[in-house]
Amino acid sequence: MDFTLTEEQRAIRETARDFAEREFRPQAARWDEERIFPVDALRQAAALGFAGIYVREDVGGSGLGRFDAALIFEELAAGCVSTAAYLSIHNMAAWMIDRFGNEAQRRRFLPKLASMAHFASYCLTEPGAGSDAASLKSRAVRHGDQYVIDGAKAFISGGGASDIYVCMLRTGGEGPKGISCILVEKGTPGLSFGKPEKKLGWNSQPTSMVLFENCRVPVTNRLGEEGDGFKIAMMGLDGGRINIAACSLGGGRASLEASQRYLGERTQFGKKLAEFQALQFRLADMATELEAARLMVWRAAAGLDAGDPEATLHCAMAKRFATDAGFAVCNEALQLHGGYGYLKDFPVERHLRDVRVHQILEGTNEIMRVIIARRLLAQTDRRS
């Protein structure tokens, strides 16, 4: 087992780090405070290939893998968790079109998504269907060569701002097999949005409900076959979970680095905080937790790249562990900063607010445990 990054991987990571330090970090506090969706910075990221990281090159993607993406999202999130996380969702949606779309769909949608001329959103959750996603009720009824869509999607990242909505809709009977994946373009009559939600964090990206009322789209907007939608959605989420986990690593690492600086600067009882062993130990534990999480994320990402049949399990484990570790490290960093950590003058409280939602979305960490336990019980050996 070799944990050494290749020269290209190191170059990719460097580029993402330099870019995030210069283009995201200095602005992140303002984006958060003023709830700015940083379109220009996102398009700049797209120009470097960050909007279609694992989309094929013939439609403008970068043609890289999930492991590369994990390296990139940790670095981008160290600059701005919220913006990096939106970019990760955009990448997931673009990948779904690349992987499950036909040639006409790939050529129609992906070049504009790769350059971020268009932004994408992923629409699965509904007001009444969260963890139990397969119970979703929004319906697409076929009339000739059109689907007529009625229903509502909730908590949609990019809602109102995005141009392409990758929607999981019921075209058949109950349960996961009755769901299809259909692309809805902004401007389609009958598509509207709820008011922007007010949130604890993730303020550099809008979140809203996406509403369908007699919304008609051509049948050619469907990805894959009727009934494939839930499978497509879940496969998208395997990679999405890695990306979100990597965003937690970035937020955690930025908080750890802020703590390292702060402990070296702050003096109490006549000594630098860095000289108190109790605090040194906490710093050591924070770094160790993050490193453990990073190894799990890397392993799961490498599994997805290699087509490992257990990749879903490892993605769930990595997502659960890394998003918990990321939040714990931010929280610890806030404590180490004392009263200053609670102020918006320091970045730690923003990292904490931003990574908190990673324990909830792309499947809650409770659902991650469901996935893990289901796999464990399915493989229990009869001899034991």
Add this chain to the structure above:
Amino acid sequence: MKILVPVKRVVDYNVKVRVKTDGTGVETAGVKMSMNPFDEIAVEEAVRLKEKGIATEIVAVSLGVAQCAETIRTALAMGADRGILVETDAELQPLAVAKLLAAIAKTEQPGLIILGKQAIDDDMSATGQMLAALLGWPQGTFASKVAIEGETITVTREVDGGLETVALALPAVVTTDLRLNEPRYASLPNIMKARKKPIVTMSPAELGVDPAPRLTVVSVAEPPKRKAGAKVASVAELVAKLRNEAKVI
């Protein structure tokens, strides 16, 4: 026109530099290394000249240990076409570097050599000037603007008194100052493409150059730690101290 861009591998500008305990130099073991920022500006300028259709080929050259190939790869990812690595573990001083580059220039026949005005590790600011002298080419150092028209390159130089503009006949040597341009980030597809671009490795001996140091480093020491300042009670006291103790007014 072919452009030669020498690029140096140095301790990254973000690293807090530490002096080796025996005082022989700066600690580089386990330290992040990257391309000299002034050389990045030189690569960027070369790529822009190629994008304008003035340059046809960009050759990045680095001299030193095997890992200098990574520095060349960075230049290739930014847009250089191929690389030359002169590999040696020996300590390279500006005169040796200038001689090696002159030897390469004789075979490559570039129309322009553009490089950083200095490297951020030893701050010698000597290689470009020595190289121009060895080749007998005109030099435009500390460039904040360059423009090529026909066989002439016009270089705006940042000098103490302001800006000086010189016109040089090509081929020429130009060294870059901070304000010449802002280097681009290498995009992901270009990082991957750089992997396929060729890098030729050669030795100083093949170029017929003896790179042995001509200067001896006596000792390397950290600058003295800044001492705490003093507080003054009034403006009058401050003025008195500035006049009588610091003797600056």
